[in-house]
Amino acid sequence: MKHQDIMRMCLQNLLRRKSRTLLTLLGVLIGCCSIVIMVSIGMGTAEAQKKMLAEMGDLTIITVTPKNSGTKKEKLTDKTLKSLKAMDYVVAVTPKISLDDYDVTVKLFAGINDRYVADWSSVAGIDTNELEKMGYQQISGSEITRSGEMLAGEFVAYNFADTFRPEGSNMVDRWSGGFDDQGNPINVPDPYFDAGKTPIVLQIEANNKTIRRELQPKGILKEDNAKGAETSYGLVMGIGDLRDMLEQLQEPGKKDDGYKTVLVKVSDITKVAEVEKKIRQMNFSTSSMESIREPMEREARQKQMMLGGLGGISLFVAALGITNTMIMSISERTQEIGIMKSLGCYVRDIRILFLSEAGAIGLLGGIVGSIISMIIAVTINLISFGMPPTPEYLLAAIAGSESVTRICVVPPWLLLSAIVFSVAIGLGSGYYPANKAVQISALEAIKSN
Amino acid sequence: MARCLRDQPIIEVKDVRKEYPLGEETVVALKRINLNIHRGEICCIFGTSGSGKSTLLNQLAGMEKPTRGCVSIGGVPISRLEEEQLAAFRQRHIGFVFQSYNLLPNLTATENVALPLMFRGVPKEQREEIARKILCRVGLSHRLDHFPSQMSGGQQQRAGIARAFVTRPEVVFADEPTGNLDSATTVDIMKMICGFARKYHQTIILVTHDPEMAAYADRVVKLIDGEIVSDEMTGSRQKKF
Numbered sequence: 001m002k003h004q005d006i007m008r009m010c011l012q013n014l015l016r017r018k019s020r021t022l023l024t025l026l027g028v029l030i031g032c033c034s035i036v037i038m039v040s041i042g043m044g045t046a047e048a049q050k051k052m053l054a055e056m057g058d059l060t061i062i063t064v065t066p067k068n069s070g071t072k073k074e075k076l077t078d079k080t081l082k083s084l085k086a087m088d089y090v091v092a093v094t095p096k097i098s099l100d101d102y103d104v105t106v107k108l109f110a111g112i113n114d115r116y117v118a119d120w121s122s123v124a125g126i127d128t129n130e131l132e133k134m135g136y137q138q139i140s141g142s143e144i145t146r147s148g149e150m151l152a153g154e155f156v157a158y159n160f161a162d163t164f165r166p167e168g169s170n171m172v173d174r175w176s177g178g179f180d181d182q183g184n185p186i187n188v189p190d191p192y193f194d195a196g197k198t199p200i201v202l203q204i205e206a207n208n209k210t211i212r213r214e215l216q217p218k219g220i221l222k223e224d225n226a227k228g229a230e231t232s233y234g235l236v237m238g239i240g241d242l243r244d245m246l247e248q249l250q251e252p253g254k255k256d257d258g259y260k261t262v263l264v265k266v267s268d269i270t271k272v273a274e275v276e277k278k279i280r281q282m283n284f285s286t287s288s289m290e291s292i293r294e295p296m297e298r299e300a301r302q303k304q305m306m307l308g309g310l311g312g313i314s315l316f317v318a319a320l321g322i323t324n325t326m327i328m329s330i331s332e333r334t335q336e337i338g339i340m341k342s343l344g345c346y347v348r349d350i351r352i353l354f355l356s357e358a359g360a361i362g363l364l365g366g367i368v369g370s371i372i373s374m375i376i377a378v379t380i381n382l383i384s385f386g387m388p389p390t391p392e393y394l395l396a397a398i399a400g401s402e403s404v405t406r407i408c409v410v411p412p413w414l415l416l417s418a419i420v421f422s423v424a425i426g427l428g429s430g431y432y433p434a435n436k437a438v439q440i441s442a443l444e445a446i447k448s449n
Numbered sequence: 450m451a452r453c454l455r456d457q458p459i460i461e462v463k464d465v466r467k468e469y470p471l472g473e474e475t476v477v478a479l480k481r482i483n484l485n486i487h488r489g490e491i492c493c494i495f496g497t498s499g500s501g502k503s504t505l506l507n508q509l510a511g512m513e514k515p516t517r518g519c520v521s522i523g524g525v526p527i528s529r530l531e532e533e534q535l536a537a538f539r540q541r542h543i544g545f546v547f548q549s550y551n552l553l554p555n556l557t558a559t560e561n562v563a564l565p566l567m568f569r570g571v572p573k574e575q576r577e578e579i580a581r582k583i584l585c586r587v588g589l590s591h592r593l594d595h596f597p598s599q600m601s602g603g604q605q606q607r608a609g610i611a612r613a614f615v616t617r618p619e620v621v622f623a624d625e626p627t628g629n630l631d632s633a634t635t636v637d638i639m640k641m642i643c644g645f646a647r648k649y650h651q652t653i654i655l656v657t658h659d660p661e662m663a664a665y666a667d668r669v670v671k672l673i674d675g676e677i678v679s680d681e682m683t684g685s686r687q688k689k690f
Contacts (some may be wrong), residue, residue: 001566005567016555065500131575215687217569242601342512344540345568445551 010356017329021299021361023416024325026317028365028422031315034411036373036418038311043409049296051405053289057226058135059269062276062288064262065382074251074283076256084264087278089271092133097125097242098228104249105204108160108235110198116160122153122234123202125242126263134265136227136236141196142217150200150215150237157191157198159233196220200235206249213245231247269293315422318365319429325431326358330440337437338444347438354434355427362426366419374398374415377408457524459475460509465518465528467504467675478504480675482518486668488619491646491653493666498658501675503624506656508619510543510622511535522620533551540569540683544613546642548625550605552597552612558584559593562611569616583611585642598675603634607641614645621645639665 015365032333054057064084066076074080076095085441099106108118122223126134128144131151144151161170177187196217198325203212215237223232230236272290278288337350381397382389384407389397393416462484462576469476478501486492496502503670507513510522511527520528527538544565545551552561559580572603574626579594587607607624613621627635646653655666663669664683671679 002570002572002601003569005573012555335551336553339547339553340564340568341536342510342539342545343565343568344536344543346536349568441512443507445545445547446507446512 001346001352006349006353006356009353010360012327012334013353013357014360015180019291020325020328024321025365026359026370027318027321028315028362028426029369031311031318031425032366032369032422033310033373033376034314035308035415035421036370037408038307039304039397039414040377040408040410041374042300042307043414044405044407044412045303046297046300047400047409048405050293053296055226055291056292057289058265059289059293060266060272061134062264062266062272062279062286062290064264064279065285065286065287066258067283076260076262076284077258078357080258080282080284083282084262084279087275089275090264090266091267092130092265094127094130094134094263095239096261096263097239097246097259098214098230098261099123099204100229101241101260102206102246104204105202107205108156109201109203109212110160110193110195114201115163115222116192117163118156118159121156121159122229123237123238123360124234125239125243128236128238130265131236134227134263135224136231137222137224139196139220139222141217143236144218144236147238147241148213148216149218151221151234152195152200152217153221153230153234155219155232156235157195158199160192189333202235202237202245202267204245204249207251208247210225211245213241215241219331225428235390239284315425319425322358322361322426322429323433325361326354326430327436329357330354330433330437333437334440335444335447337440338442340444341442342445350440353432354437355430358430359423359426362422362424362429363419365426366422369420369422370415372409373418374410377410380408381406392443450689457487459523460484460486460654461519461521462509463519463521465505465508465515465520467501467508467513468516478640478675479508479515482508482675482677484670484677484680485590486652488652489650489666491643491655491666493597493655493657493663493669494658494672495663496672499674499683500530500672502656502658504675505672506622506624506654510545511538511652536568536650540616542619544616544618544621545614546606546609546621546623546626548619548628550597550602550606550609550629552605554597557591557594557596558600558608558611561608562615564612565616580611580615583615584608587611596664602630603626603637606630606634608644610638610641614649614651617649618651620654622654622656623660624656626655627659628657635662 064076067073081093081095084090106121106123109119110116123326129142132176138151139154141151155174158172158174171187172191174188175185176189177185180186196219199214199216201212201214203210215235221231221236264275264279268270272288273294276286276288277288339351378397384394385404387393387395395401400406400409465479465482466477467479469478482505494502494505508515508528509518511530515528517628519526522542525538527535530538553564556564557688559577562584564578566579584590584593587610589604589607589611592600593605599607626642627638630638639662642653645651655662657663666683668680668682670677
């Protein structure tokens with residue numbers, strides 16, 4: 001028999017008992033829907049977790065520090081940096097000096113005769129060539145290219161007090177204008193000066209020594225709490241400059257301890273654990289979001305499997321429905337099968353015919369089920385947003401967006417695999433009935449009623 | 450089949466015995482049948498119910514395997530063929546006319562008649578064209594797109610005959626083809642079957658318990674209790690057509 005003939009017969013047979021086919025289909029549809037919705041809720045949880053972690057810090061950055069204890073302490077030297085850079089999946093490596101980690105007093109001055117002064121500020125030195133790769137974003141200005149240059153944190157200018165004004169009214173309050181619905185400050189007053197254009201003097205005091213250095217502004221960084229306070233109320237400068245200053249302050253005769261922190265950027269989130277393990281083997285301490293992410297992901301996966309299993313049960317029930325329908329259909333069509341055999345229909349064609357009837361129920365149930373579950377998922381998302389379903393939010397409910405967290409995440413592969421799974425269920429549950437059909441003898445045709 | 454000579458029997462039945470288990474006991478339906486049927490013969494297997502005539506038909510058509518002995522059609526030992534080979538053999542060489550017509554209820558007359566061609570993989574357009582032609586020849590040109598439930602018994606059986614002959618098989622088995630029909634229709638149907646057979650030199654195996662039907666055949670094989678008791682040439686060819 002030709003394939004199109006089998007398809008045509010299959011369709012005719014399904015349409016013969018419309019209500020029965022429809023009910024069986026409904027079973028598959030519900031099973032398919034429940035699997036998709038359950039899995040999508042699980043994936044939604046995972047997505048929300050990932051988003052939460054991303055807000056806490058860059059998921060692909062590993063922070064490497066020397067070990068605090070242990071017999072053989074490795075130092076983070078330039079040599080270490082080189083070997084880290086040579087590792088697989090490592091995109092960028094930079095040492096980071098944060099003055100917060102040192103026992104020093106930091107003051108920033110700006111304006112003529114140090115008119116403006118900031119008593120506490122986060123100052124960080126990093127390899128300025130790797131700034132962009134490490135995920136630092138700039139609002140304005142250009143890159144640091146030379147020694148003696150710096151990038152100001154987004155709100156560092158608000159840290160400065162005006163020495164010409166009396167105590168209590170010598171600072172600009174960024175939040176004085178109130179807040180909008182989302183909690184962002186509005187009517188923000190301008191600071192005393194533009195940090196992106198004003199040179200700032202960094203003064204570090206330690207070991208009874210004080211050194212100052214004027215830094216030329218190159219631009220303003222975007223605030224990023226995952227990176228550190230230097231992007232908001234501080235400044236970033238070349239690591240060389242900062243190291244020089246610290247060396248000058250050091251007590252004579254004390255040898256170099258190496259870097260306190262090195263940041264390693266990994267190409268992909270899935271490789272973080274692998275790279276981290278290798279660095280640990282080099283006898284360093286590491287920390288990354290992976291240690292938080294991994295157990296969270298495991299938990300999410302367990303939840304997902306549990307939910308998927310619940311959906312799977314309903315699809316299994318649907319599979320029994322298909323089997324039942326097919327067996328019913330075969331016992332009704334016993335004579336028909338006998339006739340077909342006596343007219344010379346191949347056994348394999350009969351098998352294919354019944355399998356394709358069962359498979360078609362699975363396919364149709366899968367497709368319609370996927371469409372319906374997509375609609376349900378989008379509706380759940382829209383309700384959870386609590387916003388009117390504008391095109392923008394509709395798109396966010398379907399494909400997701402930065403600003404909102406979806407409850408149900410339905411990626412295309414989930415729908416596709418739901419359909420494939422439904423077809424497989426259909427074929428699987430049609431297997432036994434098809435075998436039964438094949439065993440019917442041509443003699444059935446001759447038995448007169 | 451083509452290389453088969455004229456005078457060689459097209460159907461050869463050799464020492465066929467068929468037993469059925471019936472509870473503890475074994476019922477012997479066919480004792481020891483030896484029968485040769487020649488090409489172009491209209492052979493009637495005649496017997497009362499329980500005589501074993503239907504069992505013999507089942508053996509001849511390869512529906513069942515004999516307990517012992519061998520059935521060959523055109524030299525092919527069909528009693529030893531596998532199911533798939535048997536299907537292929539039926540497609541090419543065998544036609545069936547059933548007592549209860551056995552048209553598929555959800556197919557139209559044309560589709561029903563085209564069914565054996567469909568199993569052979571003939572494209573839809575082509576096979577339905579052939580089916581329509583033969584339906585016109587059996588006088589159903591006005592029933593082409595009717596479903597079996599919309600046709601009378603005689604019309605259904607005519608469609609059944611069209612289906613049996615549509616592939617131009619060498620052998621057509623007819624099991625009480627007029628058993629459910631009135632006498633006027635019976636004559637029509639029998640004339641039709643014999644007409645086709647004579648025209649294309651086909652062999653008909655007609656199974657019946659009705660002595661009137663036997664009159665249409667060239668040869669009557671009488672069966673009682675699983676044994677052939679008589680085998681006569683009737684010469685009906687001259688008498689009736």
